Amino acid sequence: MGRRASSSSSSSIESSNHHFPRSSGSDLSTDLRLGLSIAASTPPEQSWLRQQAVAEEENECNSASFFVKVYMDGIPIGRKLNLLAHDGYHDMIRTLDHMFKTNILWSEAADVEGIQYENCHVLTYEDREGDWMMVGDVPWEMFLSCVRRLKITKC
Known part of the structure; x- marks a missing residue:
């Protein structure tokens, strides 16, 4: 038959890791192995949703009830x-x-x-x-x- 077309995914990721800019303090090889995005900034709609979630959590904490x-x-x-x-x-x-x-x-x-x-x-x-x-x-x-x-x- 033929040789397998795919090689170890971790070795190809690690070898190509130096081509992407590193974000401060983040290990891109780990991010890529986990299937995470390598983009340093989050899209505006995700940022807005994250801010809304944080605001809702703060409101829940401030409105204490027993x-x-x-x-x-x-x-x-x-x-x-x-x-x-x-x-x-x-x-x-x-x-x-x-x-x-x-x-x-x-x-x-x-x-x-x-x-x-x-x-x-x-x-x-x-x-x-x-x-x-x-x-x-x-x-x-x-x-x-x-x-x-x-x-x-x-x-």
């Missing part, structure tokens, strides 16, 4: 609450009061006199260990690090 489920006795479907959208317990309780159209008690509000407990609900949370605790017993930052879900129960 959603937990909130359940209320008597309501079969839970709701999601973004805890990082709130500044502290007062802001979160106000949102839950409005969301569930009820008065919610928590550890700081439980000390107030003149509250009609039969018309109120208590807010508790489940921590990492699975224990149910009353909301407001620990500082806000510690609460954010250990809360897994919230539960509103009748007094």
Whole structure:
């Protein structure tokens, strides 16, 4: 028969490697073996797409969220609450009061006199260990690090 027309691809690439200009710090022989382009600059449309992807990643990082489920006795479907959208317990309780159209008690509000407990609900949370605790017993930052879900129960 005849001799094979192709020789080792790596030897032909390496021998012809010196004809192409080197980009700063890049090994073209490796690029060519992998089938990568030897062009030093990227086409404008690829550059634009890359910039868009970076911008979207930055937006995702800046818009931090931490959603937990909130359940209320008597309501079969839970709701999601973004805890990082709130500044502290007062802001979160106000949102839950409005969301569930009820008065919610928590550890700081439980000390107030003149509250009609039969018309109120208590807010508790489940921590990492699975224990149910009353909301407001620990500082806000510690609460954010250990809360897994919230539960509103009748007094």
